[in-house]
Amino acid sequence: MHRITDTISIDDSELSESFVRSSGPGGQNVNKVSSAVQLRFDVRQSPSLPNDVAVRLMRLAGKRLTKEGVIVIIAQSHRAQERNRADARERLFDLIRQAAVRPVPRRATKVPKAQKRKRIEGKKHRSAIKSLRGGKPSFE
Numbered sequence: 001m002h003r004i005t006d007t008i009s010i011d012d013s014e015l016s017e018s019f020v021r022s023s024g025p026g027g028q029n030v031n032k033v034s035s036a037v038q039l040r041f042d043v044r045q046s047p048s049l050p051n052d053v054a055v056r057l058m059r060l061a062g063k064r065l066t067k068e069g070v071i072v073i074i075a076q077s078h079r080a081q082e083r084n085r086a087d088a089r090e091r092l093f094d095l096i097r098q099a100a101v102r103p104v105p106r107r108a109t110k111v112p113k114a115q116k117r118k119r120i121e122g123k124k125h126r127s128a129i130k131s132l133r134g135g136k137p138s139f140e
Contacts, residue, residue: 004093005100010048015089016040019081036076039088044069049096057099071095 002010019034043054043065061071075088 002089002093004096008048008050008053008096008100010041010046010093010096014041014046014048015092017085017088033081035079035081035084036074037081037084037088039073039075039085039092041071041073041092042069043071052102053096053099056103057096060095060099 001012004010016039018038018040020036020038021034043049043058043061046054049057057071058065058069064071064073066072071092073088073091075084075091078084078087
């Protein structure tokens with residue numbers, strides 16, 4: 001059981017990991033050992049996530065989300081399989097933490113009358129300056 005926030009915990013059975021050969025560092029070892037990790041988490045079927053968090057998580061996931069609602073995270077920056085596993089899990093948990101934060105709704109505000117007046121006065125001033133330029137050219 002992984003504790004993400006105070007209210008969200010994810011069970012190990014909800015995470016699916018597969019190990020593939022990495023394209024990263026490793027020398028000759030890279031051709032023999034499957035050190036890269038593909039972590040899969042099914043957002044739509046997860047009983048651990050509240051509905052609103054799941055919706056925000058799917059929006060945040062972007063191209064990492066499949067059509068079936070599964071988030072796929074690939075970690076291959078480290079040589080060791082364990083470090084890649086930890087990296088992939090931490091990236092998923094960070095994504096879930098971001099989705100768990102409820103966005104503050106925007107409150108519409110009115111432009112103050114003084115600000116509107118100031119804007120109009122600025123336009124009038126600019127207009128007056130430009131109108132002074134408008135004389136006919138004299139050819140002497």
